[in-house]
Amino acid sequence: MAKKTLQHLLQTSDKCIVAPCVYDCASARAVEMVGFEAMMLSGGEVSIAMNGVIDYGFSNLTDVEWITSRIAQTSAIPLAADIEDGFGGPLAVYRSARRMAMAGATALQLEDASDMEESTGLLSREKYLEKVKAALAALEGTNCFLIARTNADPETQMDEGCERMRLAHELGAAMTTVVKIGTLDHAKYVAERVPGWKMFPDVRDIDGKPAVTVDQIYPLGFNFMTMHYTLKAAMDGMLEHGKHNFAQQGCHYTCQKVDATGVMGMSATPLFDPQSYMELEGRFSGQDKTYTIVGNQVEDFPAGFVRSSIDDRL
Numbered sequence: 001m002a003k004k005t006l007q008h009l010l011q012t013s014d015k016c017i018v019a020p021c022v023y024d025c026a027s028a029r030a031v032e033m034v035g036f037e038a039m040m041l042s043g044g045e046v047s048i049a050m051n052g053v054i055d056y057g058f059s060n061l062t063d064v065e066w067i068t069s070r071i072a073q074t075s076a077i078p079l080a081a082d083i084e085d086g087f088g089g090p091l092a093v094y095r096s097a098r099r100m101a102m103a104g105a106t107a108l109q110l111e112d113a114s115d116m117e118e119s120t121g122l123l124s125r126e127k128y129l130e131k132v133k134a135a136l137a138a139l140e141g142t143n144c145f146l147i148a149r150t151n152a153d154p155e156t157q158m159d160e161g162c163e164r165m166r167l168a169h170e171l172g173a174a175m176t177t178v179v180k181i182g183t184l185d186h187a188k189y190v191a192e193r194v195p196g197w198k199m200f201p202d203v204r205d206i207d208g209k210p211a212v213t214v215d216q217i218y219p220l221g222f223n224f225m226t227m228h229y230t231l232k233a234a235m236d237g238m239l240e241h242g243k244h245n246f247a248q249q250g251c252h253y254t255c256q257k258v259d260a261t262g263v264m265g266m267s268a269t270p271l272f273d274p275q276s277y278m279e280l281e282g283r284f285s286g287q288d289k290t291y292t293i294v295g296n297q298v299e300d301f302p303a304g305f306v307r308s309s310i311d312d313r314l
Helices: 006-012 025-033 043-051 061-074 090-103 125-139 158-171 184-193 214-220 230-248 252-256 274-285
Strands: 017-022 039-041 079-082 107-110 145-150 175-178 197-200 222-227
Touching (some): 006 017, 017 230, 043 061, 061 079, 061 090, 090 107, 090 125, 107 125, 125 145, 125 158, 145 158, 158 175, 158 184, 184 197, 184 214, 214 222, 230 252
Parallel strands (some): 017 222, 039 079, 079 107, 145 175, 197 222
16 A cells, blocks of 8 residues: 555645654654654755755755655655755756655755855746746656745745745645745735645744644645754754763663653664564564564564554555
8 A cells, every 4th residue: 555645645634734854764753653644854954964064055966865765765654855946957956856756755845046055045036937847847647746935035025935936836836835934924924825735834933932833824725834853852862862971981871761762771773663574574484583683682662652554664
């Protein structure tokens, strides 16, 4: 049975789908385990996690295609992916979109930045719409749809951004996003001017309160909302454990700490459900086998988390 695509998930849902931003297979696994139904590949966080450099135009198609294929092949929930400006002109966008769809992305976000080193500068409307046409042509007949994105500043370029997204929608983009909006008033303004599915990007707190809620924005046509937390949370945990383990010059802190899963020890392997792999192998070999690490038994998958079928993850 084929895994659910993002388009099918959105078409059959009666709520706004919240998609955390991920950057590798481990972050995707964490998002899936806690119950999120979809995820978004963050170009910026891929740049940091995969190449060790900030989001400044350093990543390329090979980088995002490679990690997209790994995540899509090992996750049970659909992945949308940020392809920046498409890595070139219309022909490059066409190639990028085709390859990303083949890699397993079920939606692609294409932005209108004129320079990846300076995303506040917008490509001309005409040049951006050429890229939109190229992406749409590339995605015809696939399970992947286009999210048209504008980097227009809501304070000074909101009308231009909305018009670009309206035109992209007319061309066939299934979803649009004015990526710098951050408030409910912004969402209402966009909703009055841009038809169709809309993505509310990178939701955050303002003065200690949620900027928007899914219940507020869903009636406005925002059926997809993204947020960042996975890379910061990962770094936070690694730094916490690292400070203690460095002070102790050993792994005592990690081995004794009871974390969110209740799994003890120093390995994250139990969270990836190794026994399900052994059960799959048993279908072919007819033998029962227990997974171990250098002869050491691995704990069971933790209770209270989503255990998706191995058939959807391999």
